[in-house]
Amino acid sequence: MGIMLYNTLTRQKEAFQPMSGSEVKMYVCGPTVYNYIHIGNARPAIVFDMVRKYLEYRGYNVHYVSNFTDVDDKIIKAANELGEEVPRLAERFIEAYFEDTGALGVDKADLHPRVTETMPEIISFIKALIDKGYAYEADGDVYFSTRSFSGYGKLSSQSIQDLQLGARIEPGEKKKNALDFALWKSSKEGEIAWESPWGSGRPGWHIECSAMVKKYLGETIDIHAGGQDLAFPHHENEMAQSEALNEQEMARYWMHNGYIQIDNEKMSKSLGNFVLVHDIIQKHSPEVIRFFMLQAHYRSPLNFNEELLESAKNSLERIQTTVNNLKHRRRESADFGEAGRWKETASKHLQRFIREMDDDFNSANGITVLFDLIKTANLYLEEKQTSKEVLTSFLDTIREIGSALDIKVETSEGMLDEEIEALMEERVQARKSRNFARADEIRDHLKEQGIILEDTPQGTRWKREQS
RNA sequence: GGCGGUAUAGCCAAGUGGUAAGGCACGGGUCUGCAAAACCCUUAUUCCCCGGUUCGAAUCCGGGUACCGCCUCCA
Numbered sequence: 001m002g003i004m005l006y007n008t009l010t011r012q013k014e015a016f017q018p019m020s021g022s023e024v025k026m027y028v029c030g031p032t033v034y035n036y037i038h039i040g041n042a043r044p045a046i047v048f049d050m051v052r053k054y055l056e057y058r059g060y061n062v063h064y065v066s067n068f069t070d071v072d073d074k075i076i077k078a079a080n081e082l083g084e085e086v087p088r089l090a091e092r093f094i095e096a097y098f099e100d101t102g103a104l105g106v107d108k109a110d111l112h113p114r115v116t117e118t119m120p121e122i123i124s125f126i127k128a129l130i131d132k133g134y135a136y137e138a139d140g141d142v143y144f145s146t147r148s149f150s151g152y153g154k155l156s157s158q159s160i161q162d163l164q165l166g167a168r169i170e171p172g173e174k175k176k177n178a179l180d181f182a183l184w185k186s187s188k189e190g191e192i193a194w195e196s197p198w199g200s201g202r203p204g205w206h207i208e209c210s211a212m213v214k215k216y217l218g219e220t221i222d223i224h225a226g227g228q229d230l231a232f233p234h235h236e237n238e239m240a241q242s243e244a245l246n247e248q249e250m251a252r253y254w255m256h257n258g259y260i261q262i263d264n265e266k267m268s269k270s271l272g273n274f275v276l277v278h279d280i281i282q283k284h285s286p287e288v289i290r291f292f293m294l295q296a297h298y299r300s301p302l303n304f305n306e307e308l309l310e311s312a313k314n315s316l317e318r319i320q321t322t323v324n325n326l327k328h329r330r331r332e333s334a335d336f337g338e339a340g341r342w343k344e345t346a347s348k349h350l351q352r353f354i355r356e357m358d359d360d361f362n363s364a365n366g367i368t369v370l371f372d373l374i375k376t377a378n379l380y381l382e383e384k385q386t387s388k389e390v391l392t393s394f395l396d397t398i399r400e401i402g403s404a405l406d407i408k409v410e411t412s413e414g415m416l417d418e419e420i421e422a423l424m425e426e427r428v429q430a431r432k433s434r435n436f437a438r439a440d441e442i443r444d445h446l447k448e449q450g451i452i453l454e455d456t457p458q459g460t461r462w463k464r465e466q467s
Numbered sequence: 468g469g470c471g472g473u474a475u476a477g478c479c480a481a482g483u484g485g486u487a488a489g490g491c492a493c494g495g496g497u498c499u500g501c502a503a504a505a506c507c508c509u510u511a512u513u514c515c516c517c518g519g520u521u522c523g524a525a526u527c528c529g530g531g532u533a534c535c536g537c538c539u540c541c542a
Contacts, residue, residue, distance in 0.1 A: 011471095031542075044542050072540070153470095156537080162469040163538065181540090205540045227542025228472085234540075258472080259536060266535075295490075296480065301473060301535070308479065311491045315479095318490080321504065356481095364481060368489040375489090378505055382498095436500055443502080454503045461504090 003058065003358045006299065008231060008254040009155055013360055016253065018222045024055055024062045025217040027251070029209060029226035029234065030112070032069040033093035034078040036278040037100055039289075039304055040227070040260045040267055046290055047257050047298040048225050049106040050405060051361050057404040058354075065216050066109040067209060068094055070116050071192060071202055086192045087116070100277040103286035105406045113212045115203060121211040122203045123196050125245065126183045134244040138174035140186030140199045146179040149240045155254060156232035181237050183207045206237035213242065213250070224251035231256050258301045275304065287408035288313045294363040294405055316408070321463070322374045323398055323410040325381055328461035330391040337385035345380075345390075346397035349373040353401050363405060370401050370409075384457075411464055420451060424460065427453070 003016040018024045028048045031041050052062050069075075070090035079086045098108065115122070126142055129135040135144050146152045146160065153160055163179055175182075182204035187193035193200040213221055219242070226235065235254065242250040259266075262273040280289065284306070292312035296302045349369055356365035377394040380386065402409030416424075423442050430438040443453050450465040 029542080032540080038542085040542050042542085069540090074540075156470070158470050158538075229537060229541055232470085232537060257542075259542075261535075264534075266541090268541080292479095299472090300480085303479085308491095311479065314492085315490050325504070362481080365488085368481065371489055375506095381504095382506060431500080434500075440501070452503070455499075455501095456504080463504095 003055075004360055005253055005255065006360050007252075008256050009251075011157070014253070018060065019220065019252065022060050024060045024223065025221040026052065026055075026062055026064050026223040026225065027209070027213050027217060027221055028064070028066045028109070028224075029230055030066040030068050031097060032072055032074055033090045033097060034075040035093060036096050036276045038267060039262075039275040039277060039280065042101070042104055042277050042289070043260050043293055043298075043302070044225065044227050044257050045101045045106045046104055046293045047361075047363075048255070049101075050294060050298075050363060051223075051225070051255070053107075053406055054357055054361060054404055058358075063217060064109045065111045065113065065212065067212050068097075068112055068114045069205070069208065070094065070114045072115075072205060076191060090114075090116075096278065100281070103281055104277065105287065105290045105408075111216055113216060115208045118208060118211055118215065119194050119203075121215045122207055123184075123194075125207060125211045125214070125241070126203075127197060128245055129183065129241065132245065134241075135183055136176070137198050138176070140201060141174055141182060142184035142198055142204075143175045143180040144183050144237065144241060144244075145177065146181070146240065147177060149244045151243060152179075152240050153236065155236045155239055158232070181206065181233065183241070206234055207241060209234075209238045210241040210245075210250075213238075214246070219246040220249050221251050223253045223255060225255040225257075228256040228258055255298075257298045261301060261303050263305050264303055280309075284309045284313070288316055291316045291367075291407050294407060295367055297360075297362055297364045299360075319370065319374055319398070319402075319409050320411050322377050322381075323395065324463045325461065326377060326391055326395045326398075327410075328456075329381055329386055329458060330388060330395070332458040332461070337383075337387045339387045339390050342380055342387070342390045343393070345376055346373065346393040349376070350397050350400065353404075357404070366401070366405065367407075370398065373398060373401070413464070416451075416462075420446065420449070424453070424462070428460065431455075 004013045005016050006013050026048075028044065031037055037045075052064050055062050068090070071086060075086055075090055079089045082089065102108075126135060129144065130137065130142065134148050135142055153163060160179065173182075184196060184198055184201050184207075185204055186199055186201040191202075193202060213224070224235065231254075239250045261267065262275060265273060267273055267275065277289075288309060292309055293302070295312060295315070349372060352372075353366050353369040356362050356369055359365075373394070377398070380390060380394065398409050423446060427439050427442040430436070430442070446453060446462075447465075452463050452465055454461050454463075
């Protein structure tokens with residue numbers, strides 16, 4: 001049946017059908033780089049990375065572009081406060097972004113265009129909008145005239161009249177209509193600026209994405225994604241600009257992820273509950289954070305706090321433990337019993353996983369299937385005789401699902417050093433001679449070093465304790 | 468005021484007409500030299516409330532309530 005996805009534009013699930021065969025053009029709005037990213041920024045990074053990887057898993061070739069807003073009011077403000085040059089500050093936080101999202105298992109996009117490197121395209125985009133009568137200059141600023149674009153409001157399903165009520169004109173703005181928005185802003189004395197036909201200034205916020213999408217992916221793309229709050233005004237405005245100029249649909253599918261809350265409250269500076277990824281990964285492993293995020297559907301609101309992370313850690317460990325136990329059993333057991341009724345089990349689970357994920361990237365249900373498989377594998381491990389073939393099918397399937405979601409289903413084994421191996425051997429002898437005091441002493445000693453021993457009918461297995 | 472989202476066990480979270488997935492935590496049991504891991508049992512007669520439609524609703528309709536978000540360059 002193929003992939004179904006929820007399209008914000010039509011407010012329903014639709015069959016996913018890219019424009020050209022298996023090629024998918026996907027654009028995700030990236031961060032404004034003036035600080036470390038917080039946990040709310042991490043969600044779109046993670047969920048759309050998941051979407052991308054799942055599409056690839058399903059055989060699509062994804063062209064993935066995500067921008068950096070590396071010049072805007074907030075960056076200028078932050079730079080002033082720190083007494084740092086804008087480009088240096090932006091560069092610093094771009095590096096931090098890659099570091100943080102990389103830890104969370106987010107792959108780099110194929111391209112990460114920056115505003116400052118897209119200036120010629122932005123300027124000609126604006127010029128073309130003025131020429132077509134969709135934008136006007138006012139004293140060095142350029143505004144998009146929302147009234148001139150008939151489709152304005154269709155993404156957020158609001159009428160111009162309703163929007164008008166909430167809109168206002170800030171002091172100093174020279175727009176004709178409160179709903180108009182800046183394409184180009186003239187610079188103040190001493191501010192970082194670029195030359196343009198309207199004098200020196202910098203781009204407005206929304207125009208960069210329109211220019212970048214067109215430059216790097218084309219006039220129409222398949223998927224345009226971002227946080228829910230970007231739907232209005234950011235995406236609405238992007239869409240208006242692009243469709244006014246190109247006279248064709250900007251994106252076929254619009255995807256928006258739900259918000260993250262901290263203890264059921266909005267994360268905001270005034271509440272002082274900002275959680276930076278940079279900080280939280282000092283205390284909780286980034287793999288757990290990714291797993292936690294994917295345990296909820298991407299469009300649902302998601303509450304975040306450390307207890308929830310702790311619980312997610314235990315859940316993930318259940319998977320890792322089973323993988324470890326499967327590996328141990330396959331290694332230690334000389335059994336090659338009949339596969340029997342277990343033979344098809346893993347592949348059936350894999351089919352279920354695909355069915356769930358095909359339904360609007362429901363990673364929550366995908367992970368449930370993984371747990372069902374874990375349960376089945378654990379039951380199989382209770383059998384006296386196990387077949388290597390079945391053990392391998394369980395292991396391979398768990399790994400396949402793990403890699404489709406890019407969650408960490410197995411812990412790194414590392415090498416045991418000689419001292420530890422010697423102690424384990426000594427303990428085997430101690431247990432044989434029923435010297436349990438010594439055996440327990442060794443087990444406790446190793447536990448202090450993060451090595452956990454478990455005795456099974458197939459011998460002693462070990463695993464490293466997770467941080 | 469306009470637009471939108473969410474309300475399911477102690478906690479998290481699936482489930483859009485067919486009789487409540489899964490995970491975490493808790494309790495009991497099996498296994499074990501003891502543990503650990505695992506398995507088994509137990510844990511929501513019920514899905515925010517009130518009406519309605521239906522043979523049948525957490526799921527559809529009407530009306531409420533609560534919380535959250537957007538309309539303020541905040542993902």
